[in-house]
Each structure stands twice: as C-alpha cells, then as structure tokens.
C-alpha cells in the first residue's frame with residue numbers, strides 16, 4: 632500500500648521534473664525557448680541554454696530558422712551587441728575551416744553608449760551620451776581619411792543630472808532639487824498662502 636503510493640508520487644514527480652523548461656528558458660513544455668542572450672538546441676527534457684559571450688546577445692527568443700533555440704542554433708546566434716557596446720566583428724556560421732563564432736563587441740568609451748547594435752561597425756556606433764553626461768560633438772563614422780569617433784560627452788555640471796541621450800549641451804542637464812531649493816519652494820508657497828488669506 633505505502634509502496635504503491637510512493638511509486639505514484641515518484642511517477643508524478645518525474646513527470647513534473649520533465650515538464651520543466653531548462654534554466655534560462657521561458658515558455659511551456661513543447662515550446663520552451665532559451666531567454667534572449669542565451670542559445671540552445673533543446674530547452675526542455677534535459678536540454679540547456681548557454682549564455683552568449685560578454686557584451687553579446689541574441690534576437691528575441693525563437694524556435695524558427697536562425698532563432699536562438701532552433702535545432703541548428705549555435706553560438707553564431709549571439710549576433711547582436713548589448714547596450715553600450717559596439718560591434719567590431721559580425722557573428723559567423725560554422726564553415727569547413729572555422730567553428731561558429733559570436734559577434735565581437737567592445738565597450739563604448741566612458742560616458743558614451745547606445746541601445747545595442749545588430750550590425751558590424753566601429754566606435755561611432757557609440758552615438759548617445761549616458762545619463763549624467765551631455766553631448767559636445769556627434770559621433771563620426773569612418774570614411775576616407777577620417778578616423779571613426781564616438782560621440783563626445785562631458786559630465787553634467789555638479790549638482791545636475793541628465794537622462795541618457797537627452798542632453799545636447801551643459802544647460803540641458805537638470806539642476807538637482809536640493810534641500811535648500813525645497814525649503815525655498817515651501818516658504819514661497821506659505822508666503823503666497825498668507826497673502827491669499
């Protein structure tokens with residue numbers, strides 16, 4: 632009696648374990664897909680999802696051709712750069728002489744960034760200023776006789792901040808609300824109230 636109950640529990644537990652997607656995967660049994668930034672050929676029944684190399688990512692999770700969880704997915708589906716990286720080499724499928732490779736992504740210079748890139752480029756892909764920086768010169772793409780350059784960014788003046796990509800000059804940095812300015816606002820409000828009464 633006890634033994635058969637244990638047996639049933641064991642069968643149910645096995646079914647439960649089998650019904651799980653691999654870690655770093657999403658979806659349901661039969662349609663498990665590796666999360667964005669991971670790749671694998673089988674995200675269920677003991678399959679696994681591998682993390683893309685540093686700075687790289689994948690397109691949105693997909694089982695179809697070229698997708699990060701297709702039966703032929705390999706590291707070359709890591710073909711995008713994460714935000715604030717630029718792409719120095721594209722991902723490549725396996726060939727007779729070479730194993731598949733991921734994109735190569737480098738960190739944008741300090742204070743500069745982007746929202747992620749899908750194609751090979753150069754440092755000019757770092758074309759927005761990060762939060763709390765303002766822009767002093769636009770990024771320059773490489774051309775004949777011209778070296779590529781990232782956008783130029785300076786830190787916002789002391790006591791002020793900016794949202795990524797928003798500030799085109801120092802005056803676009805927003806003054807922090809200091810305690811003093813809050814007290815000033817409160818006292819002006821009270822004064823206005825007194826005049827009104």
Ligand SMILES: *[C@@H]1O[C@H](CO)[C@@H](O)[C@H](O)[C@H]1NC(C)=O
Nearest residue numbers: 694695696697698701702703
């Ligand atoms: C996976 O990709 C191959 C081609 O690489 C394609 O033939 C197949 O249909 C894809 N699988 C799914 C489920 O779309």
Ligand SMILES: *[C@@H]1O[C@H](CO)[C@@H](O)[C@H](O)[C@H]1NC(C)=O
Nearest residue numbers: 785786787788789790791807
């Ligand atoms: C900004 O403020 C910090 C501390 O409040 C100070 O050490 C620094 O020198 C200031 N920088 C500038 C450029 O004024």
Ligand SMILES: *[C@@H]1O[C@H](CO)[C@@H](O)[C@H](O)[C@H]1NC(C)=O
Nearest residue numbers: 789790791792806807808809
């Ligand atoms: C201004 O505000 C930002 C964000 O709230 C904070 O990180 C920064 O330290 C503040 N700077 C000063 C000088 O108060």
